[in-house]
Amino acid sequence: MKVCSKCGMEKELDAFTIETKNKDGLRPWCKECVKEYNTKYLEAHREENRIRSANRFALHREENRLRCKKRLEEHREENRLKCSEYRKKNFEWLNEYDRVRYITKKQERREISKRYIKSERGRFVVAKTRDRRRRQLGFNVLFENELDEEYEWHHVDDENVVAVPVDLHLLYLGKNHREKLIPIIKQLYPDYEWN
Numbered sequence: 001m002k003v004c005s006k007c008g009m010e011k012e013l014d015a016f017t018i019e020t021k022n023k024d025g026l027r028p029w030c031k032e033c034v035k036e037y038n039t040k041y042l043e044a045h046r047e048e049n050r051i052r053s054a055n056r057f058a059l060h061r062e063e064n065r066l067r068c069k070k071r072l073e074e075h076r077e078e079n080r081l082k083c084s085e086y087r088k089k090n091f092e093w094l095n096e097y098d099r100v101r102y103i104t105k106k107q108e109r110r111e112i113s114k115r116y117i118k119s120e121r122g123r124f125v126v127a128k129t130r131d132r133r134r135r136q137l138g139f140n141v142l143f144e145n146e147l148d149e150e151y152e153w154h155h156v157d158d159e160n161v162v163a164v165p166v167d168l169h170l171l172y173l174g175k176n177h178r179e180k181l182i183p184i185i186k187q188l189y190p191d192y193e194w195n
């Protein structure tokens with residue numbers, strides 16, 4: 001048994017994290033106290049972290065965008081070749097049985113992927129990929145607001161984006177996505193001027 005120096009309770013040794021530096025090989029605070037402290041710390045610094053990451057993002061946005069675009073353009077042909085070479089090479093490695101199966105299953109796979117794209121998860125993945133592609137091509141952020149994991153970019157048109165909460169964004173995926181999100185954007189960004 002060991003007494004936690006934070007809460008003062010006597011607890012079993014496995015209630016403490018190992019800390020080889022200390023004399024008894026354990027941390028002075030019990031696991032629960034450490035957990036509580038970490039949670040409180042994160043909460044207290046949440047806003048701060050958010051602002052910091054938003055600033056960092058804004059600072060490097062243009063830089064990243066250009067670098068991305070450049071790299072993509074520079075390596076376009078190279079990447080394409082690498083891809084098809086890789087595919088060819090691996091196809092040769094497949095033995096006869098696998099090759100036959102590969103060809104006969106091609107149609108089947110196509111059907112499966114068609115179904116997948118129509119499913120909820122598939123639609124989500126497709127939208128994500130499309131978003132990523134657009135991002136690589138570059139876009140314009142309309143409002144300098146924070147963007148953490150709970151937010152993602154929504155294209156109000158083909159080149160302008162605003163950050164919207166992920167939940168809301170996913171709720172309105174699919175047909176008429178942009179129109180459906182207009183009222184939400186109006187609420188989030190009252191300053192946005194619609195054309």
Ligand SMILES: [Zn+2]
Binds near residue numbers: 006009029032
């Ligand atoms: Zn404790």
Ligand SMILES: [Zn+2]
Binds near residue numbers: 169
């Ligand atoms: Zn969107």
